Amino acid sequence: MEDDDLANVLRALGHPVRLHILRILGRQRSDCCCTDVTQCLPLAQSTVSQHLKVLLDAGVIERHPRGTRNCYTVRRERLENLGIAFGGLMAGLEAAPQEKSTEPV
Amino acid sequence: MEDDDLANVLRALGHPVRLHILRILGRQRSDCCCTDVTQCLPLAQSTVSQHLKVLLDAGVIERHPRGTRNCYTVRRERLENLGIAFGGLMAGLEAAPQEKSTEPV
């Protein structure tokens, strides 16, 4: 995972509403559309749609057109990759072999 | 870790330059000041100082006044807490304890 990509995902997750949306989507395993999410939040439908777009563009969620509505689901494997990338960042910080490090694997 | 706090940290990390700064600070075990970081980046000193402030406000790094300069170090335990909070978020997404989940492991 590139640094830019990692930063993108982190920034997408860096908003309380979007974290909340993620949890809502994760809780309901199937068939969660924009209005469903909106009813759980004190925000306008357009605002929720924009937040969904941010998460979508970051690759954190998926869209599944289902009849007249769009159902959103969490892309867990993508979040796992994020966890891995984050772990790699942490490992780099832990190692701290000044400059002459003989390098990672 | 509250959602707002979590979102704050994620947003602070959600910028390529700040990720880079984190790595720089993690690489050099001690005595890394603002100008040191600036020399590793194609940015003005004031810009780097602002990024350091963002990371500082988010609690991701610490400042240690050392003579005339300020040395910054990574707060690893804070990042570990972030990892834990993130893991909790993931777990919540995995669990999905609700109505009809017949669902695979």
Added chain:
DNA sequence: TTCCTTTATCGGCGAATGGCGATATAAGAG
């Protein structure tokens, strides 16, 4: 004291963000 170095902060500027209402599109329902 007088420099010099380091740093944080200020002001400014263009771009992005986050919120809203209004609207256009698309898919069913009747």
Added chain:
DNA sequence: CTCTTATATCGCCATTCGCCGATAAAGGAA
């Protein structure tokens, strides 16, 4: 066909971000 529902997108506006140069404050050296 018409009507309704669901959604995305389009302004619009206020705020924040990211960047810069310039400057002030503070510590150390001469």
